[in-house]
Amino acid sequence: MTSKAGIAVLAAVVVVAAAVVSVVVVAGDGGGQRDTTSAPPPTTEASGPVVIESAAGPPGTSLGDGFTLVEGTTLIGDPIPIGVEVVQSGTPIVDEGWTASSVVDGGDPLAILDAYLRQAEATGLVRESGPGCVLDQEVTICSVFARTPEPASPRSFTAQVVRGMRDDVLSDHVVLRFSTTDLHWQYGLMAAGGDGPSVSAAPTTWPPLPVPGEGMGTAGELGYDLPVQEGSRLAGPPHLDLEDATGGIVALLEVTAEPRTVLDAYLDRLADVNADVSDPEMREIGDAAVTTAFAGWAGGDAFALTLVEREGRPTWLAISASHD
Secondary structure (H helix, E strand, O other): OOOHHHHHHHHOOOOOOOOOOOOEEEOOOOOOOOOOOOOOOOOOOEOOOEEEOOOEEOOOOEEEOOEEOOOOEEEEOOOEEEEEEEEEOOEEEEEEEEEEEEEEOOOOHHHHHHHHHHHHHHOOOEEEEOOEOOEEOOEEEEEEEEEOOOOOOOOEEEEEEEEEEEOOEEEEEEEEEEEOOHHHHHHHHHOOOEOOOOOOOOOOOEOOOOOOOOEOOOOOOOOOOOEOOOOEEEOOOOEEOOOOOOOEEEEEEEEOOOHHHHHHHHHHHHHHOOOEEOOOEEEEEOOEEEEEEEEEOOOOEEEEEEEEEEOOOOEEEEEEEEEO
């Protein structure tokens, strides 16, 4: 679950990058199983990050709230509602915004950010910061942040390009967040501009997407490698969790079996390794039925699971894993 401290760390990270990669779009579920707690990463590599056919969105795809996917990127799945991140005086505050992930597909990161900034300004938002530069271990990030001028209508938008490897998670992604609450409006102020280090070249080879029985990756200090469960498949490569400075991952999976059965399978797997697991909670957010659950260990790993069901669309399971 995102903390205000985590938001501040995220907003402070700004980087300039430039590179291109090709995206491999494939169909099919894959197969095979292994012990994810100790097995090595897959050795077969692809020429670009793989996005499964049913999840790949082309430039021009509507993201909502006046935003569309820009040239040079391929969308992974659908936007995921943000939902409840904070509770004030016992009342859950529902953020009506969304997050979306894509992979860089022939685009220049600065041009990608500039295109999103123009879209944000067209909706009435004002640029507050970025792009600027920073190198976080072996990872570079470029970022822009825009928001409404006044907090009475706290809409905000962040676009980031993250490239690099932290332990076993390789990223060359564009991560977007459109928010309607003051949490992200306020903490976006931490972003800063300015020059920074040069960015390494884009990766030329990528590992295949993990299949059921294989772990999704750990990254940094994340201790438990959660395996993909039967009835689901990764929509595209997981990316680094930008809201956790010690490392974590964000993964989006297409659910191919009964949704609650698949969600329960992930929660049961976490309970099997002695994680504390919450009861799933469902609420309607816009046109989506969103079911959330949390699992983790005090002072250790934390997993947030978001099941998104929309009529006429595939069902998605977003998993965010971080380390306290």
